[in-house]
Amino acid sequence: MSTAAxxxxxxxxxxxxxxxxxxxxxxxxxVAAVVAAFPLAWMILTSLKTPQETMQVPPVWLPGSPNxxxxxxxxxxxxLGRSFLNSAIIALVTTTAIIVTxxxxxxxxxxxxxxxxxxxxxxxxxxxxxxxxxxxxxxxRITGYLGLNGSLAxxxxxxxxxxxxxxxxxxxxxxxxxxxxxxxxxxxxSELRILFQIVAPAVAPAIAALTLFAFVYxxxxxxxxxxxxxxxxDAYPIVISLSRLLSYNRGAMNTGLVMAGATxxxxxxxxxxVILQRFFVDSIVSSGVKG
Amino acid sequence: MQFNQHRSxxxxxxxxxxxxxxxxxxxxxxxxxxxxxxxxxQTGFDTAQFIGIQNFIDIFxxxxxxxxxxxxxxxxxxxxxxxxxxxxxxxxxxxLLVHQTLAPGGVFLRTVLFSTYMxxxxxxALVFSKLYSPTxxxxxxxxxxxxxPPQTWLSAPQTALGSIVILNVWQQxxxxxxxxxxxxxxxxxxxxxxxxxxxxxxxQRFFSVTLPLLGNTLLFSAVIAIINAVQVFEPxxxxxxxxxxxxxxxxxxxxxxxxxxxxxxxxxxxxAVTLMLALVIAIAALFAFARSREKSA
Numbered sequence: 001m002s003t004a005a006x007x008x009x010x011x012x013x014x015x016x017x018x019x020x021x022x023x024x025x026x027x028x029x030x031v032a033a034v035v036a037a038f039p040l041a042w043m044i045l046t047s048l049k050t051p052q053e054t055m056q057v058p059p060v061w062l063p064g065s066p067n068x069x070x071x072x073x074x075x076x077x078x079x080l081g082r083s084f085l086n087s088a089i090i091a092l093v094t095t096t097a098i099i100v101t102x103x104x105x106x107x108x109x110x111x112x113x114x115x116x117x118x119x120x121x122x123x124x125x126x127x128x129x130x131x132x133x134x135x136x137x138x139x140x141r142i143t144g145y146l147g148l149n150g151s152l153a154x155x156x157x158x159x160x161x162x163x164x165x166x167x168x169x170x171x172x173x174x175x176x177x178x179x180x181x182x183x184x185x186x187x188x189x190s191e192l193r194i195l196f197q198i199v200a201p202a203v204a205p206a207i208a209a210l211t212l213f214a215f216v217y218x219x220x221x222x223x224x225x226x227x228x229x230x231x232x233x234d235a236y237p238i239v240i241s242l243s244r245l246l247s248y249n250r251g252a253m254n255t256g257l258v259m260a261g262a263t264x265x266x267x268x269x270x271x272x273x274v275i276l277q278r279f280f281v282d283s284i285v286s287s288g289v290k291g
Numbered sequence: 292m293q294f295n296q297h298r299s300x301x302x303x304x305x306x307x308x309x310x311x312x313x314x315x316x317x318x319x320x321x322x323x324x325x326x327x328x329x330x331x332x333q334t335g336f337d338t339a340q341f342i343g344i345q346n347f348i349d350i351f352x353x354x355x356x357x358x359x360x361x362x363x364x365x366x367x368x369x370x371x372x373x374x375x376x377x378x379x380x381x382x383x384x385x386x387l388l389v390h391q392t393l394a395p396g397g398v399f400l401r402t403v404l405f406s407t408y409m410x411x412x413x414x415x416a417l418v419f420s421k422l423y424s425p426t427x428x429x430x431x432x433x434x435x436x437x438x439x440p441p442q443t444w445l446s447a448p449q450t451a452l453g454s455i456v457i458l459n460v461w462q463q464x465x466x467x468x469x470x471x472x473x474x475x476x477x478x479x480x481x482x483x484x485x486x487x488x489x490x491x492x493x494x495q496r497f498f499s500v501t502l503p504l505l506g507n508t509l510l511f512s513a514v515i516a517i518i519n520a521v522q523v524f525e526p527x528x529x530x531x532x533x534x535x536x537x538x539x540x541x542x543x544x545x546x547x548x549x550x551x552x553x554x555x556x557x558x559x560x561x562x563a564v565t566l567m568l569a570l571v572i573a574i575a576a577l578f579a580f581a582r583s584r585e586k587s588a
Binding site: 016019021022023025026028029030032033036037039040042043046054055056057058059061100101102104105107108109112113114120123124127129130131132133134135136137138139140141142145157158159160161163166191192195216219220222223226227239240242243245246255258259262265266269270272273274277280281 | 302551
């Protein structure tokens with residue numbers, strides 16, 4: 001795990017010599033980065049344009065006098081604050097719950113021996129590969145039985161555990177020395193206390209990775225909230241409010257507004273990524289290579 | 292106090308097992324069961340009437356139900372195939388750029404590529420719907436500078452599905468690049484040294500050392516890319532609604548429309564089961580292909 005992470009970055013800053021190959025590679029990297037960044041750059045630039053500029057043919061690339069009007073107006077069109085709060089609740093509650101349930105299950109799979117352990121592990125991990133649409137129709141009825149349809153709880157409750165989280169935690173908790181756990185047991189610590197006070201700190205990088213994964217996944221999630229909320233706009237997360245901005249835009253033709261909304265929705269997951277990216281990349285590497 | 296491992300295991304596994312059981316495994320089994328019934332999604336499971344394989348006959352028949360479903364199945368297949376065929380080579384190419392140490396900027400490129408993977412698909416769809424705009428969009432403008440005639444992108448049946456593939460590739464390629472880099476770091480430098488001593492050129496080294504040793508990484512990437520691709524929903528729901536003329540009607544969109552919006556739960560479940568089987572077959576075929584390549588190599 002840590003070796004794979006270290007391999008991703010050169011240990012010491014290499015000195016680059018100016019050769020045709022180096023020049024060509026540098027150019028290729030610049031081109032790839034520009035192409036990758038272009039849609040997001042266009043989004044931000046358009047959000048700063050005047051409504052007239054967004055409609056010009058051929059399109060203008062840079063706003064003549066950059067202004068934040070679109071950002072102040074977008075809040076009048078959809079309940080932006082409410083949607084942000086809903087998204088934050090969805091992402092934070094699911095992420096916290098996923099970390100707790102994954103730590104517990106991952107610990108049991110890594111450190112306990114019990115009958116049918118591998119079978120149960122395989123059954124739970126298999127759910128990771130199931131496209132959500134396969135379970136969507138009965139799930140919608142089950143949450144209906146539970147009285148959750150149309151509410152924020154309906155978005156949250158089916159997403160409090162996650163197979164990838166269990167897998168990730170088991171991989172990392174395996175490497176925590178048994179002696180550490182045994183010593184705590186001898187001291188009379190309960191298993192939950194051992195898990196949260198000794199094991200969890202030892203796998204902090206994996207928890208950071210899972211935090212990012214779960215937060216981004218549930219902040220961005222669209223299919224399930226759209227289905228379970230049944231048009232209750234009070235509970236809409238930001239991605240659904242954004243999608244409604246487009247239908248508003250069809251009438252009003254204010255692309256700047258849509259791009260301002262999109263920029264705001266993109267910020268939390270991308271910022272979290274920039275902060276935690278090292279752990280996320282490491283965890284993907286370990287899930288792919290060790291998997 | 293003696294530590295009771297069985298009771299502890301029960302406590303530790305309880306929450307995750309119960310949640311995944313109730314909200315994923317049970318619904319999956321219900322999907323299979325309901326696919327053999329006539330059932331309205333708006334009513335309880337007890338109202339489902341067993342009708343054998345009638346739903347499957349209908350979705351593969353020649354009525355409008357069958358025609359729409361088969362079109363969605365084919366569209367999803369094409370979309371998935373195109374996504375994988377573009378994503379994998381591109382991820383290896385970009386992986387080489389990130390991994391190499393001759394020129395600076397590899398890690399920076401990785402960050403840029405990966406941050407697109409964090410962007411909500413809804414925002415991606417919104418931005419691309421503007422980029423693709425035939426008159427006000429910058430893409431046709433850029434093509435114009437290169438002397439290429441303007442494209443129809445999302446507005447014509449011939450180009451709409453391909454346009455969504457491009458959007459998907461843009462969003463996902465960073466993830467697969469990171470996987471490719473992970474695969475590249477596993478290849479021992481001594482193999483390159485040996486090939487170099489044997490006088491192999493950079494291109495020869497790529498095809499004789501790099502590509503064969505990336506086999507497992509590429510297999511894993513292909514499986515994930517397939518599973519991701521069949522989930523395409525947001526761009527279709529938001530921009531094209533399956534059109535123009537059904538050209539972008541894909542399975543996740545179609546199954547939701549039938550099973551949730553029209554409330555035909557039994558029929559939608561039969562479509563979902565077919566998707567699941569198609570996925571299993573595609574992945575099994577992929578593994579068989581990988582194994583046959585291994586043997587012949």
